Amino acid sequence: MSLVNNLLTKDLLVKLVQKENFIGWVYSIDYDYAYIMTNDLWKANALAVPHNCFLVAATFDPEKFSTVSIEEQEVILLRVVGSSKLPQDDDLIRTKIDYFQQQQSAFHNINSSDMDDITLSQLQFGGLQCKVLGTFYKRDGELYLGSDLESFATAARLNVYRPRREALEIIVNYVDPLRKKKVAEEAKDLGIEREIKPFKIGTVRYTSTDRLHRKDEEEKVPVYIQPSDFLARRTAVLGMTRTGKSNMIKQTVSVVKRVSDGSGINIGQIIYDTNGEYANANQQDKGSIADVYKDDVIRYRMIQTPGFKELRNNFYTQLSEGFSIIQQTIRENISNPSGDIQTFLNTSFDEPDKAEKSSHNRWKVKVAIYRTMLNKAGFEGGENFKVKIPVNQEVINAVNQVAEEDDVELQDPRSGISLTEAELWFTYARKANKRSKLLSSSKKPWLDDEAVAMLNMLVNKNDNDSYINGYKVLVTAKKYHSPHRNSEVSEEIYEYLKQGKIVILDLSVGNPTLREAISKQIAQYIFEQSMNIFINGGTPPNIVAYIEEAHNLIGKDMDLTETWPRIAKEGAKYKIALVYATQEVSSVHPNILANTENWFVSHLNNQKEVKELSKFYDFEDFSRSLIRAQDVGFVRMKTLSSPYVVPVQIDKFDPELEKGKLNKLS
Known part of the structure; x- marks a missing residue:
């Protein structure tokens, strides 16, 4: 029992x-x-x-x-x-040596006929x-x-x-009685009203050789974990490749999912799937997270794939998100941007208050120029896009007058024109603006400095009409754009997380640089949204984020103000839990390690990593075992509720078994 x-x-x-x-x-x-x-x-x-x-x-x-x-x-x-x-060990060793030197057979056992009872008894201590x-x-x-x-x-x-x-x-x-009370209080803070019982995660295992102490099922003692330990906490999954890190993460996902279902609260989970093993079933695991939780999993990919949502944004509709990527790519390719390009980089496409009609119209003009630049730079999807340019009749007349000099007839931009037509109209608008900085009867010119800089980039000329790269600097960001998306991907993912869905970002395909940029963008959006909700007195949604190869995202040399280190350090305050996996303990930021509550450590292959780990809790006791034992799923576990490290053989994640548990719950 x-x-x-x-x-x-x-x-x-x-x-x-x-x-x-x-x-x-x-x-x-x-x-x-x-x-x-x-x-x-x-x-x-x-x-x-x-x-x-x-x-x-x-x-x-x-x-x-x-x-x-x-x-x-x-x-x-x-x-x-x-x-x-023992004090008598040296004497007994000499006795053993004397005895062995007298033997004539390698298989002769020590017995009472060869040695007196007292000596024989002493040798056994x-x-x-x-x-x-x-x-x-x-x-x-x-x-x-x-x-x-x-x-x-x-x-x-x-x-x-x-x-x-x-x-x-x-x-x-x-679990300490005081900790049990604390768990109940924390559960209420997280919105969990019902008592959530501990979940079995594995069985006790002391050593790689488990012939005797685990000789049958009765000797395999179950180890349970407190589900609340993983909510709004940091969890490290450490160990070499093929020692069970992914299996541990799958088990954690299933635990959190059962907590969500059992408590009636939404707990969103987002998995940064670098190898595609959570989004896709494989021969070894006979199933995947996506296969087990079909109705609650939303999958994303960099490329169009049946069953997956598009991970990239549409730059024509997701203005700020697309522009932030353009800013990043330009700065990566141009060390010291100057002139019109620098002015463009400092532009904001955040929509102003519609009540401020003048500011809102200027914003519309800049958005129209920006979309026209995208189309000219070859961003797919612009051929079906139309823009309305809010200008008065005085501006229309001035621009048409310049166009008529070249015998060109322009479409009225106020009624909606294609981006190709907009390119032509803006080309003559630039010429008209150069002739007079004050075309309208107002005190302000209808084009501000940012709009002028963008028009210069559209035609590849500066104010002196000398050649500049202009719109061509946008071309490197084309791979980050998708014409198939109608809503911003970060916002969409956050909404799914609020609903308690499991979002899997399949990062196994696509451009590595692109994957990293979009992953960071999504993480930043999640963090900032939850932080804003908290700051404004609201209750952020419960979210658990899983990342592999964590040393690349929260490395020891990273600034704690960067997105991923901030999530690791401050996310718990905004109900964002982080589960990070890596082979290299020493490469993770020390501040993050110091604030990690849950640890699952399998095989490490060198003293440097073990020495780093030994700084925490009682892991030093396992230093020899961690290097020697390479058994898959054999971990040393320290959770928030456990007062000491427990050596555990983690249960294998079984998709069919998990489906059975879900059926029972339903």
Whole structure:
């Protein structure tokens, strides 16, 4: 029976002490370490004592707990970190060597006929070095864990046990009562009214070799996680390629989805899918996130693909978004833009208040020139576009007069003209404007400096009619434009996230530079929208963002004012959770690492990365194991609610099993 359903039948503190799993005594202890004398037979009876396994030490007999004094009603939690030397070890080693030197067969076993009983018994004893993790004790009927020792008695006889099954389940799933109350409060802040039970994420696994301590299903102790730990928090998924990072992210997505469905609140999730494994089913996984949650997944791609939405924006309709990309590409290609191009780069296409009629009309003129430039630069989709240019009759007459000199008849721009016709009209408008800066009867010219600079770029000439690149500087941004989109992609994605959808950005195809630029643009929009809602007194939507190759986005040398570091550092305040995966712990910004609440660490292949990781929590205890063990899905897990690192074999994400769970919920 699961621990969750069977906690009231026996005192939890007593349950931690299993007499049948006795493995030795503490022969030395201080505030940080305990040293244990154990025996081969006791270890065998307890199904081995693996490296990094939990042990418990207590002075009381669990069958006589009612008679135990208050001082002794505690259980010390330990973790095996190595072996220790007993005082007689050197003498016993000499005895072993003498014995082996006398043997004539390689397969001759030590037995009582070869050696006296006392010596044989002594050879079976050994020492273990253990880290003190804390002290379990009772208060107000609840189980508490102090993260240290309040005191220790040098002369006390501390019996040591390896907890298995139910006792181990208590330890690996322990959540402090105060933390439980905090979880409930945080859930309410996130809009979760119903109690969300913990979800199983895997089973306890101490070492790569798991022949004994995981010999059957009964010995595989389930590990649960608190769903609220992942909302408005930062989660690191660290490890080498092919060690289970993607599987961990899929499990997290499924946990968050079940929280959303179970609590009745919308939790949007956005996955930056660099390899296309979340958006597309593959042979290895026999399914994908998109396949499991068909009705709740929205997929995007850089190129037109059936079943995917277009990731790129339409520059003709998404003015500010398209222009920001143009600004970026021009600055990347021109180190010191000057003159008309610099004036153009400083232009804003944000729409002014319509009540300010003069300003709004000037904005319309600039938008018309901008769209005309796009069309001339070859941005697809302009042939069906029409613009209306708000000018008075005096301007119309002045422009027509210049055109008539070349025997050219112009269309009336106020009624709506094509971009090709607009190009011709603006060409003569520029000439007319050069003749008189004050064509209208108003005090202000109808073209401001920004509009003049754009007209110069449209015809590739500056004010002196000398040649400039002009509209041609826009050409490099053509690959970022799509004529098929009617709404701004960042705004559309944010709306889906507010609805609780799972948005997958398939970044496995398309231009890498383009992917990075659009990814950043979407992230920035999400962050700024949620921040604005929060600042204005509203409640931002719950959003979880997943990124792989995180060192490229929140690297250690990045400025914390950049988009991704800001999301990692400040996003929690605006209810944006971040799950980031990388192979390189040391390459992630130290400020982000320091503020990460949840950790899932698999195999790391060098001491530099392990040393960096060892700065956090008790990961140092696992330094040898992290380098040696390369098993897929074998992680060392530290969550917000867990007081210590737990070694876990993460369950394999099973699309069919997940579909079954969804069917039960529905």
